Amino acid sequence: MRRARAARGGEWVRRLLGGAGLALMLATSPAAQEFSGLARLDPSESRVADTRRGLEIELALSQPVPWRVFTLDDPRRLVIDFAQVDWSGAEAAALLSGERATALRLGRGRPGWSRLVLDLSEPLGLLSAEMRSVASGAARLHAVLAPVTAEAFAAAAKPADPAGETLAAPQTSITADGPLVVAIDPGHGGVDPGALREGLVEAELMLRLARETAEAINRSGTMRAVLTRDGDAFVPLSERMTIARAAGAGLLLSLHADALEEDKASGGSVYTLSDEAQDAASGRMVERHQRGDLLAGLDLSRQDDRVATALMDLVRLDTAPQSERLAQALVASLREAGAHLNSRPRRSAPLAVLNAADFPSVLVEVGFLSNVGDRARLTDPVGRGRIVSGLVSGIQNWAAEEAARAPLRRR
Numbered sequence: 001m002r003r004a005r006a007a008r009g010g011e012w013v014r015r016l017l018g019g020a021g022l023a024l025m026l027a028t029s030p031a032a033q034e035f036s037g038l039a040r041l042d043p044s045e046s047r048v049a050d051t052r053r054g055l056e057i058e059l060a061l062s063q064p065v066p067w068r069v070f071t072l073d074d075p076r077r078l079v080i081d082f083a084q085v086d087w088s089g090a091e092a093a094a095l096l097s098g099e100r101a102t103a104l105r106l107g108r109g110r111p112g113w114s115r116l117v118l119d120l121s122e123p124l125g126l127l128s129a130e131m132r133s134v135a136s137g138a139a140r141l142h143a144v145l146a147p148v149t150a151e152a153f154a155a156a157a158k159p160a161d162p163a164g165e166t167l168a169a170p171q172t173s174i175t176a177d178g179p180l181v182v183a184i185d186p187g188h189g190g191v192d193p194g195a196l197r198e199g200l201v202e203a204e205l206m207l208r209l210a211r212e213t214a215e216a217i218n219r220s221g222t223m224r225a226v227l228t229r230d231g232d233a234f235v236p237l238s239e240r241m242t243i244a245r246a247a248g249a250g251l252l253l254s255l256h257a258d259a260l261e262e263d264k265a266s267g268g269s270v271y272t273l274s275d276e277a278q279d280a281a282s283g284r285m286v287e288r289h290q291r292g293d294l295l296a297g298l299d300l301s302r303q304d305d306r307v308a309t310a311l312m313d314l315v316r317l318d319t320a321p322q323s324e325r326l327a328q329a330l331v332a333s334l335r336e337a338g339a340h341l342n343s344r345p346r347r348s349a350p351l352a353v354l355n356a357a358d359f360p361s362v363l364v365e366v367g368f369l370s371n372v373g374d375r376a377r378l379t380d381p382v383g384r385g386r387i388v389s390g391l392v393s394g395i396q397n398w399a400a401e402e403a404a405r406a407p408l409r410r411r
Helices: 010-017 150-156 202-218 237-246 275-288 305-336 372-379 381-408
Strands: 022-025 047-050 055-061 067-072 077-082 101-108 114-120 124-133 139-147 180-186 223-227 251-258 268-273 341-349 361-368
Touching: 047 101, 055 077, 055 114, 067 124, 077 139, 124 150, 180 202, 180 237, 180 381, 202 223, 202 251, 202 372, 202 381, 223 381, 237 251, 251 381, 268 305, 305 341, 305 361, 305 381, 361 372, 372 381
Parallel strands: 180 223, 180 251, 251 361, 268 341
Antiparallel strands: 022 067, 047 055, 055 139, 067 077, 077 114, 101 114, 124 139, 268 361
């Protein structure tokens, strides 16, 4: 757990928030409960109130999450971003008391982040801010603000909002077109445990990460997750794609954590199907699947191999570029969320689980069990929380981009 502190006066504000006026902090207590993707605010234990020395913020959360705090000027505001918090049941008016803060707004900032904005009636600098764990794995964010000069406040404030000026209201319903269905594929399982290191089993770790990612996706209000396995069971690769297809998946996200002979390799990477594998992939799919299951909504059971292969290749003309864009969005969002990435995070390979032609597919190697640092990150709730946040944010960013491209697609 990092703690933000500085000396008194105008200089401590600049030193605390840095030249950009932004402090990024992560809850790292080992006592934290497992990250489930979205924390919940307890309004009854939360408040924003005047004190004799300034202003105090106390937010009670169901679990620690990555967070950051910064100030904005003209008008004066304090902004706290979380990845992520469910504001359901919270009323701004009930949380706010006193005169130093005139308004409080709760909602969504950029995709994957939740936001609290506090309008300030006077220049207040951040004296301290910390997130600490409490009993049962919950967390409390505690921040104290103290009066500073207008000049000191302006010097410490960010010149622009890093997430844009808009604050969207919390979304509580699914759009009329229905949610984006995300198929999450926890690698291995059952008789195939995957990589094994220091008592850790890849299949078990990926199932835990998949469940946490699914919960975060399901709480987004715009997406719905389906798991290709939800237990320690062996599921053939072809059946994983069949499960995704039957659920109407708009994409497939396969999660793995490999192990090498040496521990030098570390960090996450995102794979797409390599170009040289795509033609062969169509042939393998025809051989291994019943033709009625090759493309969602299209019965190929009475077509010969050449017709089936040609149709799949045509469909892949759309889905292959979509997979590339999805991989790029995931890498960018994982990096922004603070997840540890490999020195070469974008890769491609002839991976069987990415063979589906009718929806975009990527495989995320979230780390290496052969690396001591990656093992620590994957067994730590906060370390996994960064991955979950990056995955969810990346999918949301990709979905928004694809929606914008939709009018331009071939008809």
